[in-house]
Amino acid sequence: MKTRKNEIWSAYQKDIADDHYYFARSCIRQNFFPAAENLYIDILRNVLGKDIYDDARQTTCTGIAYHSGLIPLETTMTVIARQFALMNEAGYENFVASCVTSFGLYIETLDTWKHFPETEQKTREALKRATGMTFSIPKNIVHASDVIYKFRKEIGEKIALQLKNKSTGEPLRIVDHIGCHYAKIFPQEGIGGAEYPYVLAGLIDEWGGHQVDYPERRHCCGFGFRQYLLKSNRSYSVTNSKKKLDSMLPYKPDLIIANCPGCTYFLDRWQYVIAEMEGKTYGENGYGIPALTYEELAGLLLGYDPWDIGLQTHQVSVEPILDKLGIIYDPEKKYKGRNGEDIGKPEKPEVLRCC
Amino acid sequence: MLYYLKIITRQSVGTMKDLYKELEKDLRYLEGLKSCLNCGVCTAICPAADVSDYDPRMVVDTVQRRDEAELEKLLKSDTIWRCGECLSCKTRCPRGNVPGYIIQALRALSIDTGMFMESAQGRKQLAVKRTIGDHILKYGYCVYIDEVDNDMYPEQGPVWKWLRENRESMLERLGTSYEKNKSGTLRITSQESLDDLNKIFDETGGTRRLEKIEKDSSEKAKELKIDFKGGKDDYFNYLYNE
Numbered sequence: 265m266k267t268r269k270n271e272i273w274s275a276y277q278k279d280i281a282d283d284h285y286y287f288a289r290s291c292i293r294q295n296f297f298p299a300a301e302n303l304y305i306d307i308l309r310n311v312l313g314k315d316i317y318d319d320a321r322q323t324t325c326t327g328i329a330y331h332s333g334l335i336p337l338e339t340t341m342t343v344i345a346r347q348f349a350l351m352n353e354a355g356y357e358n359f360v361a362s363c364v365t366s367f368g369l370y371i372e373t374l375d376t377w378k379h380f381p382e383t384e385q386k387t388r389e390a391l392k393r394a395t396g397m398t399f400s401i402p403k404n405i406v407h408a409s410d411v412i413y414k415f416r417k418e419i420g421e422k423i424a425l426q427l428k429n430k431s432t433g434e435p436l437r438i439v440d441h442i443g444c445h446y447a448k449i450f451p452q453e454g455i456g457g458a459e460y461p462y463v464l465a466g467l468i469d470e471w472g473g474h475q476v477d478y479p480e481r482r483h484c485c486g487f488g489f490r491q492y493l494l495k496s497n498r499s500y501s502v503t504n505s506k507k508k509l510d511s512m513l514p515y516k517p518d519l520i521i522a523n524c525p526g527c528t529y530f531l532d533r534w535q536y537v538i539a540e541m542e543g544k545t546y547g548e549n550g551y552g553i554p555a556l557t558y559e560e561l562a563g564l565l566l567g568y569d570p571w572d573i574g575l576q577t578h579q580v581s582v583e584p585i586l587d588k589l590g591i592i593y594d595p596e597k598k599y600k601g602r603n604g605e606d607i608g609k610p611e612k613p614e615v616l617r618c619c
Numbered sequence: 620m621l622y623y624l625k626i627i628t629r630q631s632v633g634t635m636k637d638l639y640k641e642l643e644k645d646l647r648y649l650e651g652l653k654s655c656l657n658c659g660v661c662t663a664i665c666p667a668a669d670v671s672d673y674d675p676r677m678v679v680d681t682v683q684r685r686d687e688a689e690l691e692k693l694l695k696s697d698t699i700w701r702c703g704e705c706l707s708c709k710t711r712c713p714r715g716n717v718p719g720y721i722i723q724a725l726r727a728l729s730i731d732t733g734m735f736m737e738s739a740q741g742r743k744q745l746a747v748k749r750t751i752g753d754h755i756l757k758y759g760y761c762v763y764i765d766e767v768d769n770d771m772y773p774e775q776g777p778v779w780k781w782l783r784e785n786r787e788s789m790l791e792r793l794g795t796s797y798e799k800n801k802s803g804t805l806r807i808t809s810q811e812s813l814d815d816l817n818k819i820f821d822e823t824g825g826t827r828r829l830e831k832i833e834k835d836s837s838e839k840a841k842e843l844k845i846d847f848k849g850g851k852d853d854y855f856n857y858l859y860n861e
Contacts, residue, residue: 292762298795302794302795329752334752334832449710487703494858495859500703536776577789610776610780
């Protein structure tokens, strides 16, 4: 569905390289949605025919520590410079960050070097002293969701399913949640800018769904870095997620998609906590609203088996959205181990209905 | 009591008149403070202000008044540790101020001067250091599945508990490189890469910052007579949970 808001912000576009990407992994996504990044790489390589390099030498960008006030900017900039050096050594120029926090920090680093050129020089010297490495600045830096957005039409031509309710034929109602650091820091670096980002809404429009616009659409998921990391402060996080979930509830979303690893995690796990603490559930019939990453959604529409792409690792059961899409799946395979062996099943929560 | 007096005296004499000079060395302060007109848009949009008495407008207003005593009070307060660094304030400020950047500079100065030990929230940096900070140098990433158990993170829920208990099997089924020396998800980060990170931390002040947090915290733990021996000790649990 095209809206006037999308048109207002269509001026916010950016260059996204066509091919040959250096992929930087995310701290959170690797752990909490452990199949998502491999799915991303598989879609790029085997569905879109692109070249994407997965480097064993890369590390964190340190973003979570930096935004928790733990380590100096100089340390973060130098770790980022090392990532650039690795990209250069691998023969690539186009950097793709899997994480929104990382993406924001890479852009912030380049912006800092632009406004304070002496900091780039100091970073170069520090990297050289520490590792012997030198680097060139990437030609193109984007977030991983930008690439899926760029090729949304190509993916749209290959998908087996549209975002429609199989029973009614109606478009599915989908909430898009954009990580704050995707465009709130540097609006010109995000498709659609900060106020009306189109990077995920564009996927919903292209693949036949209906965007849910709700009052708290642009509110933070509530990560808060140190606020979540400390158990004593964690109410900050759940309260902000609850604010969003309460705000979207009247619009009866069928699905939430997010482009930030942390946001996907919080919008999934806090639904479980709110259900167990307050008895409140947000989906139909006692289920939650499934919260997927953008490539998990693309993978489902492209025909990947939901259990091969790790959808059983979400706390909120995904079966309601699979059923609405008309996806055939084997419930028995969901919790099997590497060789199809029985490894038991997760305990059922007391309130949140799970499959 | 005597110990407290000693700390206050040391900090008051040693840093009072120099705080702004130190703050102005931080690029985040220079980038973050233009000229605040006290409109309050940052506070209206702030997720932290929604859940606590944190008020970014007041932080910016306090800082721009250039009162050394007020700045010192801020550096010793819980206030500067309440921000969640979502940086929603950057988008909305009509004057181009960034309260979230100013907070980054204030936090750095609070640790460097030791003033973070004067606030309950500041002292919790030790728990952040012993999770995220230590993970970076041990695993190459801020988070690692082996360290995330349901006791420390109960919101993870039963699916995560099941995944962790069966991680060797499930992570192989899902095509990860867990416990493998090759590229891919959750791989073992090579010693060479970890050495690079350590050397970068040494070279750029990261190690010094982490060591200062440990050192200042050990003094506080001693004063409180709480066990302090590193890792998930009693002092860590006190800071992390309460």
